[in-house]
Amino acid sequence: MESNIVWHNASVLTEDYRTKNGHHSGVIWLTGLSGSGKSSIANLVNKHLYEKKVNSYLLDGDNVRHGLNADLGFKAEDRKENIRRIGEVAKLFAESGTIVLTAFISPYQEDRNQVRNILEQGDFLEVHVDCPLSECEVRDPKGLYEKARSGEIKGFTGIDSPYEVPESPEIVLRTHEFSEEDCAAQLISLLENKGWI
Ligand SMILES: Nc1ncnc2c1ncn2[C@@H]1O[C@H](COP(=O)(O)OS(=O)(=O)O)[C@@H](OP(=O)(O)O)[C@H]1O
Numbered sequence: 001m002e003s004n005i006v007w008h009n010a011s012v013l014t015e016d017y018r019t020k021n022g023h024h025s026g027v028i029w030l031t032g033l034s035g036s037g038k039s040s041i042a043n044l045v046n047k048h049l050y051e052k053k054v055n056s057y058l059l060d061g062d063n064v065r066h067g068l069n070a071d072l073g074f075k076a077e078d079r080k081e082n083i084r085r086i087g088e089v090a091k092l093f094a095e096s097g098t099i100v101l102t103a104f105i106s107p108y109q110e111d112r113n114q115v116r117n118i119l120e121q122g123d124f125l126e127v128h129v130d131c132p133l134s135e136c137e138v139r140d141p142k143g144l145y146e147k148a149r150s151g152e153i154k155g156f157t158g159i160d161s162p163y164e165v166p167e168s169p170e171i172v173l174r175t176h177e178f179s180e181e182d183c184a185a186q187l188i189s190l191l192e193n194k195g196w197i
């Protein structure tokens with residue numbers, strides 16, 4: 001696309017924000033089936049970071065699909081655009097020195113890779129929130145699997161729309177084997193081991 005946009009060199013750099021904040025910044029990308037536990041874990045980790053005075057923020061369906069992406073549905077191309085926009089927003093947060101958590105199904109590996117590729121190497125952590133479909137269906141926190149099984153909702157992830165299991169995530173959280181608190185602690189340990197906090 002032709003463009004007459006001129007980029008300005010920033011006078012405050014990402015490294016300056018990081019130095020001021022005293023911690024690294026980047027994107028913690030949780031991906032998994034509906035009901036796998038993305039929101040629950042992301043909220044616990046975000047609370048922990050907040051209490052440690054780390055600059056963090058959580059992007060999830062509540063603040064994105066009702067606002068920025070209110071025009072998008074659940075067809076493959078809509079999901080792709082959903083993830084692309086969220087990736088761009090997450091990148092801005094990371095550049096501002098924030099650790100941003102995202103909690104979206106993000107079912108396609110290509111779309112997740114695209115977000116990884118717009119970030120600096122090492123600034124994107126793919127977190128597979130892993131839970132068998134059968135267990136997600138038992139949990140059914142929003143009653144959506146029941147509607148998907150009865151045909152009331154079409155194209156539901158895991159039922160009649162695909163979920164591509166992450167090929168090489170930085171971490172896998174097995175939410176049918178460990179508690180929410182244990183899974184959050186596993187993710188926090190990863191942040192510590194990587195020197196993010
Ligand atoms: N067809 C279909 N498939 C999957 N999910 C559906 C669908 N329709 C509505 N919902 C509800 O929307 C939540 C998923 O939105 P996401 O933005 O995370 O989806 S995606 O990343 O664009 O695939 C998902 O919530 P989570 O439970 O937070 O994952 C559902 O509550």
Ligand SMILES: Nc1ncnc2c1ncn2[C@@H]1O[C@H](COP(=O)(O)OP(=O)(O)O)[C@@H](O)[C@H]1O
Pocket residue numbers: 032033034035036037038039040041103129139141174175176178179180181183
């Ligand atoms: N280890 C676990 N991690 C996360 N959630 C869990 C775990 N075990 C049980 N749950 C329950 O599973 C449900 C997951 O819902 P939610 O966090 O909204 O998932 P998602 O955001 O992936 O749709 C919650 O009711 C939560 O209490």
